[in-house]
Amino acid sequence: MKSNEWNPTHCAEIFRLEHISYAYPQSEPVLKDLSLHVTAGERLSILGANGCGKSTLLKILAGLLFPQSGTLTAFGTPISEKTFPSLSGLYHRKVGFIFQDSEVQLFCSTVLEELAFGPLQLGLSKETVRTRIDELAAMLGIESLLEKPPFRLSGGEKKKVAIGSVLMMNPDVLILDEPTNSLDPRSQTWLLRLLQALSKAGKTLIFSTHNLDLVPQISDRAVLFDEDHSIAADLPVRLLLKDTELLKRVNLVDEHFHTHPWDFLQGETE
Amino acid sequence: MTPQKKNAELQPEDIPRWLLETNPDDAAPFPQRRTHFISKTIRRIAEIFENEFICERYAALPNFLQLLDARCKLCVFLAFLLLSAFSSSLVVLTALAVVAFLYACLSGLDWKAFLRRVWGYVPLLVLVFSLPGASSLVTKGEPLFFLLPPGTAGWADGLFFSAAGLTAAVRLALRSGVSLSFSFLFLLTTRWADFTGALSALHVPDLFLSILNMAYRYLFVISEQAISMMEARFLRTVGTLGTGKNRRFMGRSMAYLFLKSHLLSEEIYDAMACRCFSGKPVTIRERKWSVSDSLFALNNTLIILILIVGEQLF
Numbered sequence: 124m125k126s127n128e129w130n131p132t133h134c135a136e137i138f139r140l141e142h143i144s145y146a147y148p149q150s151e152p153v154l155k156d157l158s159l160h161v162t163a164g165e166r167l168s169i170l171g172a173n174g175c176g177k178s179t180l181l182k183i184l185a186g187l188l189f190p191q192s193g194t195l196t197a198f199g200t201p202i203s204e205k206t207f208p209s210l211s212g213l214y215h216r217k218v219g220f221i222f223q224d225s226e227v228q229l230f231c232s233t234v235l236e237e238l239a240f241g242p243l244q245l246g247l248s249k250e251t252v253r254t255r256i257d258e259l260a261a262m263l264g265i266e267s268l269l270e271k272p273p274f275r276l277s278g279g280e281k282k283k284v285a286i287g288s289v290l291m292m293n294p295d296v297l298i299l300d301e302p303t304n305s306l307d308p309r310s311q312t313w314l315l316r317l318l319q320a321l322s323k324a325g326k327t328l329i330f331s332t333h334n335l336d337l338v339p340q341i342s343d344r345a346v347l348f349d350e351d352h353s354i355a356a357d358l359p360v361r362l363l364l365k366d367t368e369l370l371k372r373v374n375l376v377d378e379h380f381h382t383h384p385w386d387f388l389q390g391e392t393e
Numbered sequence: 394m395t396p397q398k399k400n401a402e403l404q405p406e407d408i409p410r411w412l413l414e415t416n417p418d419d420a421a422p423f424p425q426r427r428t429h430f431i432s433k434t435i436r437r438i439a440e441i442f443e444n445e446f447i448c449e450r451y452a453a454l455p456n457f458l459q460l461l462d463a464r465c466k467l468c469v470f471l472a473f474l475l476l477s478a479f480s481s482s483l484v485v486l487t488a489l490a491v492v493a494f495l496y497a498c499l500s501g502l503d504w505k506a507f508l509r510r511v512w513g514y515v516p517l518l519v520l521v522f523s524l525p526g527a528s529s530l531v532t533k534g535e536p537l538f539f540l541l542p543p544g545t546a547g548w549a550d551g552l553f554f555s556a557a558g559l560t561a562a563v564r565l566a567l568r569s570g571v572s573l574s575f576s577f578l579f580l581l582t583t584r585w586a587d588f589t590g591a592l593s594a595l596h597v598p599d600l601f602l603s604i605l606n607m608a609y610r611y612l613f614v615i616s617e618q619a620i621s622m623m624e625a626r627f628l629r630t631v632g633t634l635g636t637g638k639n640r641r642f643m644g645r646s647m648a649y650l651f652l653k654s655h656l657l658s659e660e661i662y663d664a665m666a667c668r669c670f671s672g673k674p675v676t677i678r679e680r681k682w683s684v685s686d687s688l689f690a691l692n693n694t695l696i697i698l699i700l701i702v703g704e705q706l707f
Contacts, residue, residue, distance in 0.1 A: 187663045212669050220667045227660040230610045232449065232585040239677035241668035252677055270453065274613060292668065 136199065137161045137296055137327055138184055143193030145179055153179045155352045156193070161329060163295070166322050168338045168360065169331040171348025172374040177331035178223065181300050184329060185220035186211060216245060219294030223301040225281035229273035234265065234284050237273055241292040255291055263287050279310035286317070297321060299330035303337055315340050335376070339364060349373050436620055451581045457499040458582035463591035465686040466583065469693045470575040476697055477571040482704045483560065486567035492696065493574035500582050511577055516570035523562040532558035585609060586676040599672050607658060615654050622646050 138161040146152040153176040161167055161184075169177045182188045183195065189204040196202065197214065207214070222228045231237040235256065242252045260266045263283050268276060273284055282305070289297070302318075303311045311334075318341045322328055332338065338345060338360055345363045347370070349355035355373050356363055363369070370376045452459060458466060477489050497507045526532065528540070534555030543551035580588070589602050626642060662670075 182663070185667060187666065211666070212671075215667050215669045222660070222664055224660070226614060227657065228664045230606075230661055230665065232610075235677060236586050240665075240670075240675070243675040243677060244669040244671055249677060249679070256677070272449070288668065 135163050137163050137165075137197065139194075139196040140183075140190070141194045141196075143183070143190035143195060145176075145183065145188060145191055147179075151352075153352055154183075154190070157352075157354055158193075159346060159354070159357070161327065163327055164322075164325050165344065166328045166342040167330075168342035168345045169329065169348070170333075170335075170338065170345055170363075170375060171331075172350055173333075175348035175350060175373075176352045177348060178300050181220070181298050181329065181331055184296075185218055185298050186214050187220070212245070216292055217294055218296045218298065219289035219292060221285055221289050221297070221299045221302060223304055225278070225285040225305075228285045228288065229281060231273065233270055233272055234276075235269040237284055237288050238269075238291050241288060245292065252291075259287050259291060278305040279307060282306055282310065282314070286314075294326075296327040296329065299328070301332055302330055303332060303334045311337070333375075335364065347373060347375070438616060449584055451500065451502055452584045454501045456501040456582075458496055458578065459500060460685065461689055462680055462682050462686045463583045463587035464594045464680070465682065465690055466579055467591045467595065469690060470579050472693070472697055473575050474572055476700060477568050480700070480704060481564065483564060483567065484707075485700045485704050486564065486571055488700055489571045490567065490574060493571065493578055497574075497578055500578070502578075502581060507574075507577070511573045512570050515573055516566040519569045520562055520566035523565050527554060527558035527562035529553045529555060529558070532561060534558060584678070586678060587680065590676055590680060593673075603672060607661065611654065611657060611661065614657070615650060618653065619646065619650060622649070 138159070140157060140159045143154060143157050144152050145154040153174075157176075157180070159180075169180060171177050179188060183190060184197075186197075186202070186207060189195070189202070189207065194201060198217070200210070202210075202214075229237055231240055238256045238259065239252050242255060243249075247255075256269070257266075260269060263286070265280065265283055265287065268280060268284065273281060276284065282302070286302075297318075299318075302314055306314065315337060318328055318330075322341065328341065330342070342360050345356075345358060345360045346354055347356040347358075347363060350373060356366070356369060358366075367376065473489055473492070477486055480486060493511075494504070494507070498504050529536070529550060529552055532555055534557040536551075536553040537556050537559065539551050539553040541548060541552035543549060545551055583591070585606075589606060592602060592605075593599070623646075
């Protein structure tokens with residue numbers, strides 16, 4: 124399929140995964156017979172204990188890995204390793220992926236080059252890219268970092284630049300792998316507000332996290348992985364987080380876990 | 394902990410008794426803090442790489458070479474390197490070394506560090522290693538001075554250095570110094586994006602540039618990991634380890650870093666692919682050939698011509 128035949132602009136269902144499985148070489152399957160769908164504008168969190176397959180699922184959604192069995196449909200088009208190269212440019216333009224480790228995502232010599240990398244690869248003019256950089260840097264509060272090398276930034280600054288480098292391409296879907304990892308509480312609140320604003324603007328948000336305080340604030344629906352790499356639950360967040368027995372069974376929380384009513388109220392008022 | 398206990402809550406009785414004791418094991422010999430050559434070297438390399446290349450300490454200055462177009466600089470420096478490769482005159486080679494040194498000073502580089510790094514190691518080693526070839530064992534000629542007088546140990550001619558032999562050795566050392574000077578000068582005064590852009594303009598294959606980019610970006614990350622591994626080992630080392638154990642540790646560390654860098658490079662490529670990487674280096678910085686670039690090119694062409702003509706005449 125050629126990329127110009129693919130028109131993903133008006134598609135309510137962003138992703139549909141049916142009975143997909145994936146195993147890394149010489150390893151047990153990390154995803155087993157998994158079925159899932161994501162609609163446009165949805166806020167979805169992927170939860171589960173360490174090593175349950177969350178990151179692998181996100182990489183499949185980001186077009187970095189391909190299911191070894193089952194079908195993946197994105198924007199109404201079946202995606203496979205064979206067909207993907209012809210539509211990868213448009214796919215990556217529509218689906219932004221923010222890595223858990225910002226270090227791997229920041230590979231340019233300065234923050235300015237980092238932010239410009241994606242849009243320049245897309246073929247946008249330098250003037251447009253420069254305007255976008257100025258506006259985005261102001262929004263993220265990183266204007267003073269533009270000439271600095273990414274390696275010299277703090278953890279929070281690196282995360283901001285990593286997010287900025289993806290937002291520069293203005294993706295419709297934002298996939299975040301453990302977005303609050305290595306962030307201090309202040310930066311976590313900043314990220315929360317940003318994600319809420321992006322969600323209001325109509326972006327689809329999919330993220331994996333262990334931070335259950337964050338989940339009700341920025342997601343409506345949660346998919347919970349069991350330790351056997353299958354889906355244990357796919358429920359509205361408020362229902363899932365109240366089911367502490369289920370969360371304990373999949374080893375995500377211990378018996379001291381509890382939620383507060385204001386967790387949900389805050390999510391609604393925002 | 395047994396698999397059955399894996400998911401149960403940790404009870405105080407699960408913790409081994411010795412772990413709850415607070416008395417340090419005084420019988421163990423205290424680790425001696427010694428300067429370790431390898432960790433010191435890796436740390437120094439990482440420091441230089443981080444401060445001077447990654448941070449573009451000198452490339453960001455608004456000085457002489459930094460203001461020039463990278464393509465212009467690259468072409469001029471390549472011409473100098475070609476001249477040094479084909480010239481056999483020590484005067485020409487020395488003149489080229491002086492030109493490089495002057496450019497370094499004009500560009501705000503630390504001249505002492507420049508001289509030390511360029512001339513302090515490689516050319517000296519080249520000179521030392523080429524000395525046997527410069528002796529009468531390989532290069533004959535009029536004796537300049539004798540190491541062994543004629544007739545010693547059955548050598549009728551003795552062992553000596555001739556002017557031709559020493560000139561050849563010095564020429565070799567000068568050539569390596571001049572090559573290093575211009576390469577170093579170009580690297581330090583050019584932003585990485587402009588550097589790869591200039592190579593791309595000279596039709597260096599994109600694959601080569603991609604590999605170069607990866608190496609540049611992650612050498613620092615890998616060297617930091619190497620340092621962390623050394624530090625972790627030092628903190629857990631009681632007493633002195635034998636050379637064999639040290640060798641084994643180095644071997645394992647290198648293998649681990651190799652595997653780690655392999656995984657890292659895959660992740661980085663994924664990150665690049667996610668941002669529509671097409672394999673071609675692009676930069677937001679404008680590259681414009683200005684009047685100063687033309688003047689610089691013209692000036693250096695004159696220098697090269699003077700040196701070529703001078704070598705032929707004298």
